[in-house]
Structures are given as C-alpha cells and as structure tokens.
Amino acid sequence: MSARALASALHMLGLGLVLVRINHGQKRPTYSGWGKDSLGVIRTPEDAHRELTLDGREWNVGVLLGPSGLLSLDIDRDDLAREEFAKHGLDLDAMIAVHPHPTQAKGKKLWYRLPDDLDLPGVRAFQLPNPDNVDPITGQPRPMTIFELRASPRDGSKSVQDAAPGSLHPEPEYRHGDAHPHPRYYIWSADGAPTTREDIPEAPQALLDLYQVLRPSPDLAPRPTARRRSVIALPTRSGARANSSARYAAWARQHVNLCEIMARYRAVDSSGQCKCTHPDHPDAQGSMHVWRDHATCFGTKCRRNDGRRHTEDAISVTMRFEGLTFLEAVAHLNGGNLPTEEQLPTEWDEPVREEALDAARVRNAQTDWTALVDAAHRALLDQGSDQALQVMDYLYSRGFTDETILAAKLGVVDTSVPDSLLPLNSKGAPSRTWRGRLVIPNLRPDGTAMDVAGRTMQPKPTDSRKARWYRKYAIPTRPGGYGVPPYGLAQLSRRPVLVVEGQLDALSVRQALPTSNVLGIAGIGNLNPEHVSGLAGHRAYLLLDPDTDHDAGGAAARSAIDALHAAGAEVYLVPKLVSTTDDLNDCLVGMGQDDFAELLTTCVKAAQHLPAPRPAAAQLLAQPQRRRWI
Ligand SMILES: [Zn+2]
Structure with a gap:
C-alpha cells in the first residue's frame, strides 16, 4: 500500500488533475500501454484506491499533463534558462518564487494552468550547443537541454506525464555519517501545496509564446545506445604495447590539468569541490575534491570494491564521460593523437603489484563463512538496528516468511557484526561495503556456508554495469x-x-x-x-x-x-x-x-x-x- 502516494493523489484529484499510476521508485510508468484506453489512469478517488493498491504493491503517482490542462516547465540549467527567459520578458526567479511547485532534491517543475480552449501538442525543448561535449565524428558540439516546456493533447491521444508529490524518487539521499541512504520523495515546495485549482498559476502569455517558437523535444526520439566507434587513429597493437599505461598516466599527470578536464563534465566550485563521478554515488553535496593531477571522493559511503576511496585522473574521467578506451582517451586529451616518444616522460612509476598479490593470498585463505552467516542471522533476528529493521521489512515486502528466513539463515551485516568477520578486500582489509547488506548464505546440509552473497538495500540498478556492485559475493577458493x-x-x-x-x-x-x-x-x-x-x-x-x-x-x-x-x-x-x-x-x-x-x-x-x-x-x-x- 502506498499511503503517501494515495494521500497525494486524492489531494491532486481535488485540484482537478488527471493522474497516472507509476512504478514505485520510478519517474515514469514502465508497464506497457500506460495511458492508452485509460490503463493506469486515475480520474476519481475510486480509481486512485484501485490503481495505487494494485497487486498489493507500492506505486508512485504522476500527473497526466494534457488531460489535466497543465503546461509543465522543467528546468535543467537555471543559469542559462534565466538568460533565455529574460530575452522573452520573463523573470524566471520571480516565476519560481511565487510558484507552489513540486520539487525534489535537484530539480523543479513549475506547473501552469492552460486556458480551457488551448490544446498543446507535445514537449518543446530549448537547447544550446555544448562546447564541452563535441562529437568526435562530426566535430560538432552536441546539444544540451536547458529547459523543457512539457504538454500533451487534452484528449490523451498522446501521454506525457510528470512524476508528482508523494512519489518515491529513483535516487536515495545520502546523508553524512548515516550508514544507509534515505528514501527521497517528491514533495511540494516549502511554501506549501496548492489547496484549490486556482492556486496553480495560469500560464503567462509570454510562456505560451515561447512554447510556439521552440522545437519538439529530441528526448522523445529513441536514443542511440550503441557505443560509438572511435575515429582516432591508433597505432598498431605492438606499437601501443611498447608504452605502458603507467607511462601515459604519468604524462597526463604532468601535461593535463584535471581541473580543466573535470569542469567539462562537472560544475567544480572555487574550492575545487564537485559532485562525485562514481556512477553508484548520487552525490548531492559535492564530495569529490579535484586537484591538478587527481580527484578523490571523500563521501563516507563511496568506496571502490577493494575498500579504497574512489579516485580519478584525467584519463579515467575522459574514458568515463566520453565512452573511450584508455588509449583513445589519452589521444583525446592530446588533441587527437597519442603523445610522441619525445613528449612522454623518461621516468615514471610503474604500479606496485607485489602488495596486491599478498593481499589476495590472505583473502583466499578465508574459506569459512559460517561465523559471518551466524552473526548476520542473529543480527537480523535481534532487530536491534535500523539496518536490521530495513532488511526485515524488505524480506517481508518480498513475500518471504519467517520459516524461509530461518531455514535459509538470512541475515544482515549491521553494526553488531564485527569487522573481523567481514570478507576481506583485495588489500586484505575487511570490506566495509558489506555493511548494511542482506546476507544470503549458500548452505551445506550441515548448516555451514559454502559461500555468501550480499545484496544492498538500494534499488536494483537498471544499468547492468552497476550490477557487480549491487550484489557482492564472498567465495572460498576451491x-x-x-x-x-x-x-x-x-x-x-x-x-x-x-x-x-x-x-x-x-x-x-x-x-x-x-x-x-x-x-x-x-x-x-x-x-x-x-x-x-x-x-x-x-x-x-x-x-x-x-x-x-x-x-x-x-x-x-x-x-x-x-x-x-x-x-x-x-x-x-x-x-x-x-x-x-x-x-x-x-x-x-x-x-x-x-x-x-x-x-x-x-x-x-x-x-x-x-x-x-x-x-x-x-x-x-x-x-x-x-x-x-x-
Ligand atoms: Zn563518491
């Protein structure tokens, strides 16, 4: 049951809005056919009770813009949107200030009532070329969306929706010092929710004029998913192998200013802080510190699989954001060609591998997980921590019974489980990324554990590249x-x-x-x-x-x-x-x-x-x- 979404839906129905059921923790419905033939559409309190309790599950709720008679202003870049609005005689800050807009941590959506006789066909976007994101094939800057004016036909022939207050945001909130991310919900702005339909401002004529001059949003077009091919001419295999990656890394440290590179992808403030680049770290505070030659995230929850802090250099950042291989990234940083022999440093540090080997030996000596499984199982049954409560809630919500939890010896790595029982990371230190995880042991008939899986309580990533982090295994060497x-x-x-x-x-x-x-x-x-x-x-x-x-x-x-x-x-x-x-x-x-x-x-x-x-x-x-x- 989604009490929060249901209460919000009943409130929004009172504002004369037409709503749609969205999957829990999602921004948009992911079931097929939504909006068509009223599938998932909520027009009455009865609809709301039926749709938002469907299958006994939790759901989010969205506003169907067309049937609700709304125009939604979705702002991605405040600064550039402000400039463009000023050209059209609109004061964006004043508009935001008087608006009871729905909000979540990062973004704002301003909903405007449309005149009854006005029907708008779809989403319009304002885009500018992004000089920091150049397509290497065409040499042209790629467009970035500054803001969108979202609308859809009133008859519902095409559905456009905005996730609404009462919905669970896909990304949880990380608060400093807390072991677990907190769920984040869409809410109304601090000034309070509208109480009548008239509290939703009418769309200013200048905004409607602006809609008419904008182009249909490219976001509605299918996006290419294939990794693009590099056109940078790379040396032959043997030529490339002649130089070690450590030598290129040393070159980048000496010749490339990471502060400048990072500024292409992240807003870096004057003290050198920016939002973390780790894909699993939705970092609202800006926990990453950027120096000339490297960047490190100091977020307490942000660790690599080996337990060390997440760090980047100019090459890794370029690989990550441009989708390039190591050598392609080096060439990209050097204006399209790999540095010549003369440009490369004559002395550089090769990475030390000996220490890692020793750590691997220590780790492989860890073969018995029974103590960890027993401690984690006891922690779950004791229910003495927020983490244990959260994991138990999750298991019950997934339909598991006490018998299953006992028979499968499920557990949680909460604070009662000592570091000494944790699986070791590749450095031979206890892997703290196991903290807060649901523990699923693979049991032998005698109740001892042959291996252990640990699953985070965060939403399942849709990106398969993140799946490795989502589930961890402690495996004995056999x-x-x-x-x-x-x-x-x-x-x-x-x-x-x-x-x-x-x-x-x-x-x-x-x-x-x-x-x-x-x-x-x-x-x-x-x-x-x-x-x-x-x-x-x-x-x-x-x-x-x-x-x-x-x-x-x-x-x-x-x-x-x-x-x-x-x-x-x-x-x-x-x-x-x-x-x-x-x-x-x-x-x-x-x-x-x-x-x-x-x-x-x-x-x-x-x-x-x-x-x-x-x-x-x-x-x-x-x-x-x-x-x-x-
Ligand atoms: Zn981070």
Whole structure:
C-alpha cells in the first residue's frame, strides 16, 4: 500500500488533475500501454484506491499533463534558462518564487494552468550547443537541454506525464555519517501545496509564446545506445604495447590539468569541490575534491570494491564521460593523437603489484563463512538496528516468511557484526561495503556456508554495469572452482531440479514448493562447468527470468542447454508464468504463496522437453554434404 502516494493523489484529484499510476521508485510508468484506453489512469478517488493498491504493491503517482490542462516547465540549467527567459520578458526567479511547485532534491517543475480552449501538442525543448561535449565524428558540439516546456493533447491521444508529490524518487539521499541512504520523495515546495485549482498559476502569455517558437523535444526520439566507434587513429597493437599505461598516466599527470578536464563534465566550485563521478554515488553535496593531477571522493559511503576511496585522473574521467578506451582517451586529451616518444616522460612509476598479490593470498585463505552467516542471522533476528529493521521489512515486502528466513539463515551485516568477520578486500582489509547488506548464505546440509552473497538495500540498478556492485559475493577458493557455486548446490538430491535464475527468485520457489530441489544461478548464460557437472544425470527444469531470451534458440540458453545435454542431463524449459516482465519473486508477492505454488506446479508440468540431438543426426549435420543421390 502506498499511503503517501494515495494521500497525494486524492489531494491532486481535488485540484482537478488527471493522474497516472507509476512504478514505485520510478519517474515514469514502465508497464506497457500506460495511458492508452485509460490503463493506469486515475480520474476519481475510486480509481486512485484501485490503481495505487494494485497487486498489493507500492506505486508512485504522476500527473497526466494534457488531460489535466497543465503546461509543465522543467528546468535543467537555471543559469542559462534565466538568460533565455529574460530575452522573452520573463523573470524566471520571480516565476519560481511565487510558484507552489513540486520539487525534489535537484530539480523543479513549475506547473501552469492552460486556458480551457488551448490544446498543446507535445514537449518543446530549448537547447544550446555544448562546447564541452563535441562529437568526435562530426566535430560538432552536441546539444544540451536547458529547459523543457512539457504538454500533451487534452484528449490523451498522446501521454506525457510528470512524476508528482508523494512519489518515491529513483535516487536515495545520502546523508553524512548515516550508514544507509534515505528514501527521497517528491514533495511540494516549502511554501506549501496548492489547496484549490486556482492556486496553480495560469500560464503567462509570454510562456505560451515561447512554447510556439521552440522545437519538439529530441528526448522523445529513441536514443542511440550503441557505443560509438572511435575515429582516432591508433597505432598498431605492438606499437601501443611498447608504452605502458603507467607511462601515459604519468604524462597526463604532468601535461593535463584535471581541473580543466573535470569542469567539462562537472560544475567544480572555487574550492575545487564537485559532485562525485562514481556512477553508484548520487552525490548531492559535492564530495569529490579535484586537484591538478587527481580527484578523490571523500563521501563516507563511496568506496571502490577493494575498500579504497574512489579516485580519478584525467584519463579515467575522459574514458568515463566520453565512452573511450584508455588509449583513445589519452589521444583525446592530446588533441587527437597519442603523445610522441619525445613528449612522454623518461621516468615514471610503474604500479606496485607485489602488495596486491599478498593481499589476495590472505583473502583466499578465508574459506569459512559460517561465523559471518551466524552473526548476520542473529543480527537480523535481534532487530536491534535500523539496518536490521530495513532488511526485515524488505524480506517481508518480498513475500518471504519467517520459516524461509530461518531455514535459509538470512541475515544482515549491521553494526553488531564485527569487522573481523567481514570478507576481506583485495588489500586484505575487511570490506566495509558489506555493511548494511542482506546476507544470503549458500548452505551445506550441515548448516555451514559454502559461500555468501550480499545484496544492498538500494534499488536494483537498471544499468547492468552497476550490477557487480549491487550484489557482492564472498567465495572460498576451491581447486577447480569457477566463481560462485550455484545456490543450493550442496543440498541437491537426485529428484528433478528446478534451475532458477536469480537468488531471491530461487528462494521464492523453494518457499512455495518446500519439498522441491531448487538450484539458483546468476543467469543461464553464466552456467559454468561446475554447475553443469552438478546437474549431470538430473532432470533439469529451467525457469528463466522474463528478461532472458525465452526462446530456447537464444544463443546463451542454447549453449547452456547443449552443455547440460552433453553432461547427460534431461532438459525441460518451463513456460513463462505470466505474460508480464514480473520475475518469480514479483509473482510470489503479487499472487500470494498458495496461488504462486499452484501456478508454478502447473507451469512445471507444462514444461517443454528439449531432447538432446541424436549423435548420428548431429554428426550428419556437422559434416558438409559430400554425396548426392540424384
Ligand atoms: Zn563518491
């Protein structure tokens, strides 16, 4: 139940606005077909109660601009927007000052009432060329959006919406000294929410005139996702290898001023502070300090996987923001070509690797996670910290029962768990990034742990590059081991095995079907020889994530299935439980345990057998045709 969103929705309905259900913690609806045929649309209090409690889940709420008769002014760059507004006779600061606008930490949206007879077709954007962001292929500066005037047709034929007060913002708030990020909500500005529709200001004529001269927003066009190819001419492999990356790094430290480079991507203040460049650190305060040759983030929550502070140099910043490789970035910093032999320093420091090797040896000696698992489990049951409360709330919200929490020995690394029990990082020091994480142990039948997964309580990243940080593993070194053993491997018996993508999904299936054999894997594409040998001779039912290419012909699935066949496993593909993108845990939460168990059983019974290719046929197919019978 989203009490906050529901209360806000009822208030906004009182202002004559038309609303739409948005996924919790998102800025926009991510379910398909929203707005069409009134899907997710909220016009009455009854609609609000129905939509915002749908599936017993939490939801955000947005305002449908067209049907609400609103024009929304969304400002990305205050300074440049102010200049442009002044040209049109508008005083942006005065407009903001009198407006009861909805706000969140970073941005402002000013909603204006449109005259009843005015219907605006879509979003208009004001953009300027960004001299600091030049397309290396065309040599032209890329445009940056200064502000947008957002609107949509009143008849709802095209839907444009703004996330509204009462909604949970996608990015949590980091407060200094707190172990956990805090949820951040969209709220009305400090001067208070409008109480009547008339409290929403009418759109000034000058703003409507401005709308008419702006161009349709390019944001509505699909964005290219492919990484762009570099046109910088790089030396041949052998030539490039002749110089070490440390020598280029030394060159950059001596010849490139990082303060200038950083200013292209971040607003650096006079004391040299800017917002952190780490993709997982939504840094409102500006915790990064920039020097000529390096930059370091001093945010307390911002550490690399090895426990050290996040630092950048001119090359890493350029790689990050321009999407370039190391050598491309060096060339980019040198005006398009790699520095010549004469330009490169004659003396430079090679990185020291010996220390890291020792640390790795210490880390690999850590093989028993049972003490950590027991302490974390006790911490969760004691509920003596905010972190423990948060993890328990999360587990309950994901439909897990006390029995599952006890049987799976789930835990939390809260302050009661001493540093000495934490997995070590690559420097051999306790890895504090484990603090606050939900601990999911992979148990042996005797209750000891063969490995441990730690999952942050932050929203799941949509960017797969962040997934590494989202989930951490402590893995013992085993002779012939291939990373993380599949969850449940040690408890496998000879019955058919349900192979489930995702650890919490595997836990959901085990809870619903307690007598079944469940094996949790990271992804069907990650099956390694160890997983395969664990499944040898078993009947394996594959329950793939809805995101995975469900068609057994998908390349990753195909090679995994071939490997299973080769190991003598019988392979069955279980059809998707529901036609949405919901994963198995979502199904457990949405339909309750009994219905979920029933649906699961039905689907497993309907699984499609994927027969192993007969050797003779496979050989024939593999051979080029030599003979023809005419
Ligand atoms: Zn940071």
